[in-house]
Amino acid sequence: MSQHTEKMMNNEEYIDQDTNAVLDQKIMRQSWLRMLWVQASFNYQRMQSSGFLYAMLPALQRIHKNKHDLSLSLKLHNEFFNTAPWLVTFMQGVILAMEKGKQPIETIRSFKVAAMGPLGGIGDAMCQLTILPITASIAAALALDKVYIAPLIFLLLFNLVRFSIYIPLFNYGYKLGLNALGSLKQQSDAFSRGATILGLTVVGALTASFVRVKLGAEIHLGDTVLNIQDGILDKIMPNILPLIVVIVCYKLIMRGLSPVKMMLGMIVGSVLLHYVGIL
Secondary structure, three states, X not given: OOHHHHHHHHOOOOOOOOOOOOOOHHHHHHHHHHHHHOOOOOEOOOEOXXXXXXXXXXXXXXXXXXXXXXXXXXXXXXXXXXXXOOOHHHHHHHHHHHHHOOOOHHHHHHHHHHXXXXXXXXXXXXXXXXXXXXXXXXXXXXXXXXXXXXXXXHHHHHHHHHHHHHHHHHHHHHHHHHHHHHHHHHOHXXXXXXXXXXXXXXXXXXXXXXXXXXXXXXXXXXXXXEEHHHHHHHHHOOOHHHHHHXXXXXXXXXXXXXXXXXXXXXXXXXXXXXXXXXX
């Protein structure tokens, strides 16, 4: 084994740098069709990862003929993943182009982490708060007028809108990824760093918005009652407790603790701390 090959294996990079794999229409159609089941194996440990990997598998097997490369790619796409099912095909198209171009694994990972949050927010707002209520309202109005096929009309309208976005986004993402491969190869480090910064920014915003930790512990100073969280900790930095919780959870996961066990521990710990008056 050459030193170059050994170095690539140690760095978890693709050994075979051949970019001539042919992804024909059959493979591409199979890929986006499989993405319809992205949430079929949804779980609270890796969210949509199994469904995403299932959709990517036919193309990955065509791209990576080297077993080591295929193994690395499968592990990469079985990592935590969660975004809006409506817009996921855009990410899939871009990632397939990056895989075909044999981009560094860390670059692909950084793109996934950076993109799934914003696309999730946009997709949920577009689907759950806009298209779904509109199509459901139309069907409900028809049902009130005794149109018995109103549920079928709802499904038809909803999926017509969905597929008018779903398939073009896949093709656009793939073409966009192919066109960007040249600049990505020249600026992969800068892209990876930028994507990582964006991903961390999204995680930080989500931490401050959705993680809630409220201490009930207080200090009595004469006639004054000082809440430890509001009067001390949040004065140092707002939302410092949610940040500490997220960092501790991250460290525990990196040390191999199962997220399921960690969630159970947090539930039990929260109940006990609330019982003794700390939370």
